[in-house]
Amino acid sequence: MSETLPPLPASVASVFETVRARNPHEPEFQQAVHEVLDSIAPVIEANPEFAEAGILERTVEPERQIMFRVPWVDDAGHLQVNRGYRVQFSSVLGPYKGGLRFHPSVNLSIIKFLGFEQIFKNALTGQGIGGAKGGSDFDPHGRSRGEVMRFCQSFMNELYRHLGEHTDVPAGDIGVGAREIGFLFGQYRKITNRHESGMFTGKGVQWGGAEVRTEATGYGAVFFAQEMLAVRGEDMSGLRVGVSGSGNVAIYAIEKAYQLGALPVTASDSSGYVVDDAGIDLDLLRRIKEVERGRIAEYAAARTSARFVEGERPWSVPVDVAVPSATQNEIDADDAAALIGNGVRIVVEGANMPTLPDAVAAFQSSDVLFAPGKAANAGGVATSALEMSQNAARQRWTFTDSEDKLRAIMRDVHDAAFAAAERYGRPGDYVVGANSAGFERVAHAMVAQGII
Ligand code: GLU
Secondary structure (H helix, E strand, O other), rough: OOOOOOOOOOOHHHHHHHHHHHHOOOOHHHHHHHHHHHHHHHHHHHOOHHHOOOOHHHHOOOEEEEEEEEEEEOOOEEEEEEEEEEEEEEEEOOOOEEEEEEEEOOHHHHHHHHHHHHHHHHHHEEEEEEEEEEEEOOOOOOOHHHHHHHHHHHOOOOOOOEEEEOEEEEEOEEOOOOOHHHHHHHHHHHOOOOOOHHOOOOHHHOOOOOOOOOOHHHHHHHHHHHHHHOOOOOOOOOOOOOOOOOOOHHHHHHHHHHHHHEEOOOEEEOEEEEEEOOHHHHHHHHHHHHOOOOOOOOHOOOOOOEEEEEEHHHHOOOOEEOOOOOOOOEEHHHHHHHHOOOOOOEEEEOOOOEEHHHHHHHHHHHHOOEOOOOHOOOHHHHHHHHHHHHHHHHOOOOHHHHHHHHHHHHHHHHHHHHHHHHHOOOOOOOHHHHHHHHHHHHHHHHHHHHHO
């Protein structure tokens, strides 16, 4: 991957060369760093104090990274050993904050790319949270509840010593939902003998969780699309929406798209996608994916208006708005060409880094409005910060109140990215805007706090 990345401006090129040399087997991490460096060269050039304080050199190196053994016993009585990770990237703006991902593809490169993105995403929310990410190559699919519980307990037996409401506050990500968070939180409480509500977000609403946290990432991505349209005096009503994925982000992006009068027509998982011209039946999708934990083909089998396409991604389906909400690198240059050829107008990243760099470039040169995940999916972590506030104050806000706050945060994130893009001479470029606005906040705080 990194061999194919284009050359960077002189002001940031040597930092990237160091990253490449120091992290040679981490293509996703290199890709994420490259994208940020490419965007923020003008910020570095305009602020000589950032170079003097070594902001870039320090930002690309995690403050701390933890890797650990996670042994557990499966239902057949066999020993299993997974690898656990937590990369604590930056605490300059607040306690480390970011999700845990349980998926067989997890490795250090994936966790570092996610942690690096999280620094700037979290800064953009304006909520006083640092950046981190963690997880394991454990695959919860096909595992019994007892196996998942024993894995989570073993994972926390090591990770607890690095966490705390003022230190590091994890949440969910792919493969880590309400069930896993319950087990992880329970084990932390058991080991520490503290009911420290604010040490984990995404908790069940009955035991310290916040209203709207479950919905927040998907809702927030659609709110972001709404803001992009509002700049042009348009709205979502009547637009066809293509969503990938069928997890938490996808489901709530679909729900919000309906509420705003749009028609979501696709969903997917790693086995393929479904297209449903009558509009995705959300109850059916939720039953298959959330209750039965089944495969997406079952959706098409149960609905005559739908078709299942095996082994493909949904980007050849004509849509006005695309919301990639599955995983990283799921839109390549061919997918982008298909979307553009079919007249897509807006691409909003619900997942983290789902679009490959040449696909981003293709969208931007075709005047497709493109919102990077750092901005568009920031609603999830922003609502996590609202959960932390409620836990600290022992309060519980209503759904309506929380959704209003999320909407306002997404507007602020949009406006911050939009304004920074204008300021750096790239109007309408939300990649430059989001990276520059997030980076500026981090960099100013690092200068103020000294070389540590
Ligand atoms: N995993 C989510 C993200 O990518 C949420 C993190 C959090 O709430 O801490 O932003």
